[in-house]
Amino acid sequence: MAELTAFSFRAGKSLLYCLDPRFKLLFLILISLTSLKAGSWGMLFLSGGLLWLLPAARLSLFPVLRELRYFLLLLLVVFAARALAIPGDAVLTAKFMTLTRQGLFDGALVCWRLLLVVLLGLVLTATTRAAEMRAAVEWILKPIPLLPAKRIGTMMGLIMRFIPVILNQAKETAEAQRSRGVENRKNPVYRLTKLGIPLIRRTFENADRLIVAMESRCYCENRTGPELMSTRRDWAALLVVASLSFLMLFL
């Protein structure tokens, strides 16, 4: 149940940790958009860059992939759907299904793109404190009228903090139910209901306690946020990322 705990800040001292979070968000958006248009050489180039970034974010590829195993299953479904749905030269035909060369290529490329975007998001969250991320989101949302930027920022921070807690509770509840033989019930709806209802109830109870604890510490929306300061290093990094993104489009 620790899958999503991969998306947590890990303290470190590499260049990635020193960059302004607004720039890092911009890089993520820029690279994600570029990957939509990039071909296989561009994707290879991007993957190489990402493999180089992972250690700088104190992440190792295989443990990360293991934690993302359910996401990889989802990618497998996407791959199968694309491979079967896109018309082209048949590679394999069985009954009413035809696997096409174009479908296989397109499915692999789409999955590759999705995986890269998720891994880039992982690098971003692993190298950026929640408070900095919150401040960056607040800064981006601030000019948009009618959007409560500070409130959205606080909610984001709380979600990041409480995902591991909720996952732990789900694990505890599931273990308690397994110890009472829930596995003998084959109906998945029944099992999901029995897991979901107590988990939701506990989550709401915790949310109530959290509100009281936050009030007790004088919570207000007009809080001191982290200092956001761009330096020459951020602008230089922007120049590098923008140039490489542009280059990727032609590879």
Next chain:
Amino acid sequence: MIVIENLSHRFSSGRLGIDGITLSISPGEFVVIAGPNGSGKTTFIRHLNGLLKPTAGRVLLDGINVTRDVVRARQMVGMVFQDADSQIVGETVYDDVAFGPENLSLGHAEIKERVAESLQAVGLTHLTDQRPHLLSGGEKRRLAVAGVLAMRPRVIIFDEPFSSLDYPGVQQVLRQIVSLHRSGHTILVTTHDLEKVIAHAGRLILLADGKIVRDGLPGDIIKDAERFGVRAPCASRLGLEVSSWLN
């Protein structure tokens, strides 16, 4: 310092949580508030920093009614809750301790100073960048204490601080409470388990059905505890002096 006059609280269900509590607490006191589950301990302490509003009566902090200036009350009276997990809001230890000072709109230098000072006070400096859900039970309680200390309160209330802790965890938290008392803080501890803390308290208040049934020196009234649903420490049952869990 804290004056409570005829304080009552009735819940929306109609049930009376506390009923006509009157007492005063002097600066530097170490008070244990004991009572069985449902006796009104938590309801009572939540009035001291304005988390609950009284149905009748009032709480005065240095002569000022809590309901008149809730932010002042919450700065002055820090509260460490029973469930540390739902009290910790930051994604790292540093972020969590900084939460209170940030809410007070303090400057960045002041926030950094307070966080460093609070983490040092609870001995968690080496875990500044750690994720809170990876801390042990005792460490989580100490982090909750650090979060409160960063607000620089004069009174600290601990709500069932020893629940779900193992022996080393209890010792860590108790050592922290005693050290805070020695450094001049007024301490209030609610518990239904006197054994762990009573050796350090200067005053014991027993609550039952939302009312104060005994209030005095622990040695004088501890013998009555079991009449009101609170187990007396083993030593006092045997007629011996209660010793500290820190020895």
